[in-house]
Amino acid sequence: MDGAQRIPVLKVGRVLVVPIQVDMDDQMVISLQERILSELERTGARGVLIDITLLEMIDSFIGRMLSDIAAMARVMDARTVVVGMRPAVAITLVELGLELRGVETVLNVDEGIRLLRDELDGHDDEDEATLLGELNLFGESFNRA
Amino acid sequence: MESRSIALEHEPDIVVARNEVRRLARALGFSPTDQTRLATVASELARNVVKYAGHGRLIAQPITDSDGRTGLRLIFEDTGPGIYDLAAAMRDGFSTGGGLGKGLPGSRRLVHEFQIESSPERGTRVSVVRWT
Ligand SMILES: Nc1ncnc2c1ncn2[C@@H]1O[C@H](COP(=O)(O)OP(=O)(O)OP(=O)(O)O)[C@@H](O)[C@H]1O
Numbered sequence: 001m002d003g004a005q006r007i008p009v010l011k012v013g014r015v016l017v018v019p020i021q022v023d024m025d026d027q028m029v030i031s032l033q034e035r036i037l038s039e040l041e042r043t044g045a046r047g048v049l050i051d052i053t054l055l056e057m058i059d060s061f062i063g064r065m066l067s068d069i070a071a072m073a074r075v076m077d078a079r080t081v082v083v084g085m086r087p088a089v090a091i092t093l094v095e096l097g098l099e100l101r102g103v104e105t106v107l108n109v110d111e112g113i114r115l116l117r118d119e120l121d122g123h124d125d126e127d128e129a130t131l132l133g134e135l136n137l138f139g140e141s142f143n144r145a
Numbered sequence: 146m147e148s149r150s151i152a153l154e155h156e157p158d159i160v161v162a163r164n165e166v167r168r169l170a171r172a173l174g175f176s177p178t179d180q181t182r183l184a185t186v187a188s189e190l191a192r193n194v195v196k197y198a199g200h201g202r203l204i205a206q207p208i209t210d211s212d213g214r215t216g217l218r219l220i221f222e223d224t225g226p227g228i229y230d231l232a233a234a235m236r237d238g239f240s241t242g243g244g245l246g247k248g249l250p251g252s253r254r255l256v257h258e259f260q261i262e263s264s265p266e267r268g269t270r271v272s273v274v275r276w277t
């Protein structure tokens with residue numbers, strides 16, 4: 001079973017949008033990372049927007065996935081933005097000693113869009129609308145704070 | 146509240162362990178941040194058991210101190226190969242498994258009490274406590 005198949009990797013403009021909404025075991029983490037990288041290669045996307053609003057913790061395994069994705073994405077000239085980290089998760093991450101090197105973190109999807117505006121096919125309002133629409137399909141996690 | 150014992154044998158057990166620990170921590174009145182700290186410790190130390198020892202178990206024990214303060218003790222034990230150089234393993238960045246080397250030192254920072262014993266004969270036992 002490939003559980004990570006349940007985690008969508010959407011392409012909006014030139015950005016891959018990844019809403020993580022299930023509790024991932026290590027195999028799911030590995031296969032999600034592989035899917036994001038192969039989609040980056042296939043689509044030439046310029047940004048990766050990972051929504052972790054629903055993630056209840058980031059341990060060293062998930063932390064490493066995020067920095068590995070950022071490192072690989074950078075080689076392919078793409079930015080990696082993580083959206084919606086909970087305060088408790090952020091505090092724990094620091095105490096654990098994880099740095100998430102190369103990963104830009106923002107509070108909400110709006111900020112993520114602002115950051116990736118250029119990557120969203122050049123200031124195209126339609127793309128932003130599409131992105132927000134897609135994200136809303138995934139419901140609560142994309143509350144625009 | 147009763148102790149819980151959770152078998153750590155396969156990767157999915159890591160998820161079971163951290164979710165069960167979070168559930169217990171919430172029931173004991175730990176703050177959301179403490180719940181996340183404890184769940185993260187459970188994820189790290191359960192993964193070490195599955196990854197380096199193959200199998201073992203987690204015992205989660207609600208405890209109370211003499212002032213009536215509530216705590217949660219987590220004991221991770223296995224009969225695996227033990228840790229060859231314990232002092233090195235407790236340092237940030239030390240890994241024999243291609244990891245970040247954050248599991249043990251990071252877990253120690255996330256709890257109030259941390260004890261580790263390890264030998265090739267008996268395996269490894271890590272016991273941690275966090276108080277509310
Ligand atoms: N239960 C165990 N049995 C045997 N060896 C262990 C056990 N737990 C940890 N170790 C050893 O201690 C080292 C450090 O563990 P630690 O969890 O800090 O880092 P890691 O597992 O290598 O990487 P990370 O946890 O950051 O992904 C491991 O690489 C391993 O050699």
Ligand SMILES: [Mg+2]
Nearest residue numbers: 189193244248
């Ligand atoms: Mg570890």
